[in-house]
Amino acid sequence: MSRETSPIVGRLDWTVTPYTDLLREVNSSTIVGAGAASVLVLGAIAGVVLLTWKRWWAPLYRDWLTSADAKKIGIMYIALGLVMLARGIIEGFVMRAHQASALGTLAQPESGLVAPDHFAQLFSTHGTIMIFFVAMPLLIGLINFVLPQQLGARDMAFPVLNQISLGLTAVGAALVMISLLIGKFGTGGWTMYPPYTGIDFSPGEGVDYWLWAILISGVGSTLTGMNFAVTIFKERAPGMHFMRMPLFCWTSLCVAIMLIYAMPALTVSSGMLVLDRYLDFHFFTNDAGGNMMNYANIFWMFGHPEVYILILPAFGVFSEISSTFSGKRLYGYTSLVIASMSIAVISFTVWLHHFFTMGQSAGVNIAFGIATMIIGVPTGVKIYDWMATMWRGRVRITTPIVYLTGFFLLFVIGGLSGIILANPSIDYQVHNSTFLVAHFHNVIIPGVLYGMLAGIHYWFPKAFGYRLDETWGRRTAFLFVGGFVFTFLPLYVLGLMGMPRRSPTFQNPDFLPFMYIAAFGAVLMLCALAALIWTFWTSYRNRLSLAVPGGDPWNGATLEWSTPAPVPEWTFPRIPHVVARDDWGEAKRGEDPWKAPERYDDIEMPANTAHGLLIAGAAFAFAFAMVWHVWWLAILSFLALPGLLILRGMMVIEPRVISAAEVEEADRRFRHQVANLTPVTRADEETELNRGVPDVSEFAG
Amino acid sequence: MSRPNTGEIDPKDTARAEIRSYAIGFVASLLLTGGAFAVHLSGLSVSWKIALICAAALVQIVVHLRKFLHLSFSGEQSREDLLLVLFSVCLLAIMAGGTWYVMADLGERMHQSGMDGAPMHSMSAD
Structure with a gap:
C-alpha cells in the first residue's frame, strides 16, 4: 500500500480499477467487482448517449440543473435517491447471495460469492448509501417539493442555497459511486469506527472516500435544514398559523431542527478523523492521548437524531395519506404535533444506546436505556392516531394505503424489538448480531422506505400531471412487504442463534436454512425494485389516460391540491389567505372552491443560475483530489469555493419576473378546464374517469 | 420576495451602519482568536490557559450571534x-x-x- 505519491496525479495509477484485480485473479469476487464497475461505466455511457441522441442536454441544463425552483430541486433529489436505491438494493442482494453460499468449514473458513474484504466494502457502501444517499435525498426531496406548496409559499426561503445543498449531496453520492471504478471503498461499516479506520490500520483511499462524501453531503444537509426552518418560520401564507399547518409541515419542522443541531456533530467527528488521517493528529488513535471511544460518542450524537430525521417525514406522509384516503379529518392533530416535537427533542438524549457495550458503568447505561424506552411513547401515540383516523372511514385501498398497512404491521414489530434492545442487559446478549440488523431494517424499511414510496405515489400527479399506475403500484408495495418479511425476519432468529453481523462466513450449518429464506427475500426485493421501475415506465406510457389536469386526484384537503397538475413554476397565482386548518378542504365545503382570484400581479421568481452546479463541481474536484492526494487540484478547487461565493456576491442578480398577463392566462385556462371536466367520485378514483376534479359534494372530511 | 429575512435589517438603515456592525464583529472575532493563540504561547499555567481560551471562545460565540446573525432580545x-x-x-x-x-x-x-x-x-x- 505504500505507493509513491506523484505531484501530478497523486496516488492515482492504472492499478486502482477492479479490472486489474480481475486480470490478476479470476474468481467470483473479482468478477462481481469488475461487473459493478462495468455497470457504472456502461450506465454513464448510456446516459450520455441518450441525452445526446434525444438532444436533452440543453433542456437538462436549462430546465433542471440551473433551476432554483424548490419543486424541481425536490424532484432531482428524489431521482438521485432512487438511482442510489437501485445500487443499494442490488448490493443487499449480493450480500444475501454471498451469505447463502458462505457456509465454511473449520479447515476452510472462507467461502462464498465474494472475498471477505469485498464483503466488507459491500456492507460499508450499502449502509452509507442507504442512509445518506437514499433515505436523506428521498425525504429532503419530498419536503422540498411538498413543503412550500402546503405552506402556501412560492419557494424556499433561500432558493440558490437549496441548489447548493442538492449539489453537495450529489457530490457525496458521486464519490461513493466513483469508488466502484477508481480505487476501493472503506471496510469499516457505515459508522467507520476508529482506530480501525485510522491511518495505521486503513491506509488506503477507502476511508477517505467515506469521509469526504460524508463531510460534503453533511454540509449540504445542514444548509437544507436551515433553509427548511427559515421557510417554515418566515414564508407561511397569511393566516397559516402554526396550528393550521398540515402535519407534514410539522414533521418537516422537526426534521429541520434536528438537521441543524445533529449534522454538525457528524461534521465534527468526521473532521477529527480527517485530521487524524491527514495531519497525524491523535484524536482517536490508540496512543499519544487519543481516545477512540469519543468517536462513537460524537458520531451517535448525530446518529440517533438522524434515525428520527429519517422517520419523521415518513410519519408526516402517513398522516396525510391516512386522512386523505379514509375521507376523514386527521384524528388527534394536536397530539400528533406534540408527539412529533417530543420525538425531535428526546431523540437527542438517547445516543448512548448505540454503544451500551463500550464499557461504561451500569448506571450510565440505565439512564440512556430509560430515555430510549420513553421515546417509544410518542411513536405509539402516533400509530394509534393514524388507526383512529382510518377507523370507520371509507378507506380506499390505494397504493399508499397498502404501504401504510404494511407499515402498521411491520413497524410495530420493529419498534418492539427496539424496546427490547433498549434494555442494556438484553442488548449485551444480542449486540453485534443479526438481531440488530433485523431490528434497524425493520424500522427503516417499513418506516422510511414505505413512507417515502407512499409519498412519491401520492404527490407524483402534482409533479408530472399524471397518476402512477395503481395496479403496478400495489404489486410493488406487496413485493416490498413480502421481500422485507422474507429477508429480515429470519435474521431475528439467526441473531438469537448467535450469528454475528458483518460476518463474511459462518461454520454452523443450522444457520443455512434461514440464509436461504433471507436470500429468497432478497430476490423478492430485487423484483420489487424492478416493479417500481416498471410502475414509472408503464405510467409514463399511459400518461394520457392517467392525466389529472384538474390537479386534485385524491380529493385532498391541503393547499397543494388547489393548483393544476403539473403545478406551474409559480405554484399559486395569488398567495392564498388561509382561514382554517386543511384550508382546501374548508374551501370545498363552502361554495365553488375553484373561484378565480380577483386580481393578478407580476410574480418574481428566482432567476436560473449555474452557481450550485459550479460549487458542486469545485467541491467534487476538491474531495476527489483529497482522496487521491492530488494536492495542486485540492488547493485550486478549495480556493475556488470562496472565489465563487465572492463572485456571486459582487454580481447584481435580478429576479425573473413573470408578467401578470401570463399568470392570468394560464390560471384562467386552468379554471376553465376544471369547470369543463366531469367530477369523479372516490369510488371511481382509480379509473380513467379521474381527471383530477373530485366530486366536492362527497367531501365530508 | 423583498421582505427582509430578519427583524434586524431595516431597509432604511444605511449600508454604512450595517458594514460597521459587521466590521466590529470581524475585528472582535480576530482579536479573540488571536488572543487565544497568544494565551497558548504565553507562559501562564495550564489551568489559566484553558480558562482563558474557553472564555475567549464563549465571548466569540456571543459576538457571532450578535454581529453576524443579528440576534437581539x-x-x-x-x-x-x-x-x-x-x-x-x-x-x-x-x-x-x-x-x-x-x-x-x-x-x-x-x-x-x-x-x-x-x-x-x-x-x-x-
Missing part, C-alpha cells in the same frame, strides 16, 4: 430569538453534559486519571 423578533437561544443552550447542554458524563465514566473505568478520560501517558508517548 429587543425588537420584533426578540421572542423568537430568545426561544432559539434557550433551545440551543438546552441541546448543547445535553450534548456537552452527556459527553462529559459518558466519557468521565469510561475514563474512570479505564483507570485513567485526568480530565474527560485523557490517558496518563498522553505526554510520554511521543
Whole structure:
C-alpha cells in the first residue's frame, strides 16, 4: 500500500480499477467487482448517449440543473435517491447471495460469492448509501417539493442555497459511486469506527472516500435544514398559523431542527478523523492521548437524531395519506404535533444506546436505556392516531394505503424489538448480531422506505400531471412487504442463534436454512425494485389516460391540491389567505372552491443560475483530489469555493419576473378546464374517469 | 420576495451602519482568536490557559450571534430569538453534559486519571 505519491496525479495509477484485480485473479469476487464497475461505466455511457441522441442536454441544463425552483430541486433529489436505491438494493442482494453460499468449514473458513474484504466494502457502501444517499435525498426531496406548496409559499426561503445543498449531496453520492471504478471503498461499516479506520490500520483511499462524501453531503444537509426552518418560520401564507399547518409541515419542522443541531456533530467527528488521517493528529488513535471511544460518542450524537430525521417525514406522509384516503379529518392533530416535537427533542438524549457495550458503568447505561424506552411513547401515540383516523372511514385501498398497512404491521414489530434492545442487559446478549440488523431494517424499511414510496405515489400527479399506475403500484408495495418479511425476519432468529453481523462466513450449518429464506427475500426485493421501475415506465406510457389536469386526484384537503397538475413554476397565482386548518378542504365545503382570484400581479421568481452546479463541481474536484492526494487540484478547487461565493456576491442578480398577463392566462385556462371536466367520485378514483376534479359534494372530511 | 429575512435589517438603515456592525464583529472575532493563540504561547499555567481560551471562545460565540446573525432580545423578533437561544443552550447542554458524563465514566473505568478520560501517558508517548 505504500505507493509513491506523484505531484501530478497523486496516488492515482492504472492499478486502482477492479479490472486489474480481475486480470490478476479470476474468481467470483473479482468478477462481481469488475461487473459493478462495468455497470457504472456502461450506465454513464448510456446516459450520455441518450441525452445526446434525444438532444436533452440543453433542456437538462436549462430546465433542471440551473433551476432554483424548490419543486424541481425536490424532484432531482428524489431521482438521485432512487438511482442510489437501485445500487443499494442490488448490493443487499449480493450480500444475501454471498451469505447463502458462505457456509465454511473449520479447515476452510472462507467461502462464498465474494472475498471477505469485498464483503466488507459491500456492507460499508450499502449502509452509507442507504442512509445518506437514499433515505436523506428521498425525504429532503419530498419536503422540498411538498413543503412550500402546503405552506402556501412560492419557494424556499433561500432558493440558490437549496441548489447548493442538492449539489453537495450529489457530490457525496458521486464519490461513493466513483469508488466502484477508481480505487476501493472503506471496510469499516457505515459508522467507520476508529482506530480501525485510522491511518495505521486503513491506509488506503477507502476511508477517505467515506469521509469526504460524508463531510460534503453533511454540509449540504445542514444548509437544507436551515433553509427548511427559515421557510417554515418566515414564508407561511397569511393566516397559516402554526396550528393550521398540515402535519407534514410539522414533521418537516422537526426534521429541520434536528438537521441543524445533529449534522454538525457528524461534521465534527468526521473532521477529527480527517485530521487524524491527514495531519497525524491523535484524536482517536490508540496512543499519544487519543481516545477512540469519543468517536462513537460524537458520531451517535448525530446518529440517533438522524434515525428520527429519517422517520419523521415518513410519519408526516402517513398522516396525510391516512386522512386523505379514509375521507376523514386527521384524528388527534394536536397530539400528533406534540408527539412529533417530543420525538425531535428526546431523540437527542438517547445516543448512548448505540454503544451500551463500550464499557461504561451500569448506571450510565440505565439512564440512556430509560430515555430510549420513553421515546417509544410518542411513536405509539402516533400509530394509534393514524388507526383512529382510518377507523370507520371509507378507506380506499390505494397504493399508499397498502404501504401504510404494511407499515402498521411491520413497524410495530420493529419498534418492539427496539424496546427490547433498549434494555442494556438484553442488548449485551444480542449486540453485534443479526438481531440488530433485523431490528434497524425493520424500522427503516417499513418506516422510511414505505413512507417515502407512499409519498412519491401520492404527490407524483402534482409533479408530472399524471397518476402512477395503481395496479403496478400495489404489486410493488406487496413485493416490498413480502421481500422485507422474507429477508429480515429470519435474521431475528439467526441473531438469537448467535450469528454475528458483518460476518463474511459462518461454520454452523443450522444457520443455512434461514440464509436461504433471507436470500429468497432478497430476490423478492430485487423484483420489487424492478416493479417500481416498471410502475414509472408503464405510467409514463399511459400518461394520457392517467392525466389529472384538474390537479386534485385524491380529493385532498391541503393547499397543494388547489393548483393544476403539473403545478406551474409559480405554484399559486395569488398567495392564498388561509382561514382554517386543511384550508382546501374548508374551501370545498363552502361554495365553488375553484373561484378565480380577483386580481393578478407580476410574480418574481428566482432567476436560473449555474452557481450550485459550479460549487458542486469545485467541491467534487476538491474531495476527489483529497482522496487521491492530488494536492495542486485540492488547493485550486478549495480556493475556488470562496472565489465563487465572492463572485456571486459582487454580481447584481435580478429576479425573473413573470408578467401578470401570463399568470392570468394560464390560471384562467386552468379554471376553465376544471369547470369543463366531469367530477369523479372516490369510488371511481382509480379509473380513467379521474381527471383530477373530485366530486366536492362527497367531501365530508 | 423583498421582505427582509430578519427583524434586524431595516431597509432604511444605511449600508454604512450595517458594514460597521459587521466590521466590529470581524475585528472582535480576530482579536479573540488571536488572543487565544497568544494565551497558548504565553507562559501562564495550564489551568489559566484553558480558562482563558474557553472564555475567549464563549465571548466569540456571543459576538457571532450578535454581529453576524443579528440576534437581539429587543425588537420584533426578540421572542423568537430568545426561544432559539434557550433551545440551543438546552441541546448543547445535553450534548456537552452527556459527553462529559459518558466519557468521565469510561475514563474512570479505564483507570485513567485526568480530565474527560485523557490517558496518563498522553505526554510520554511521543
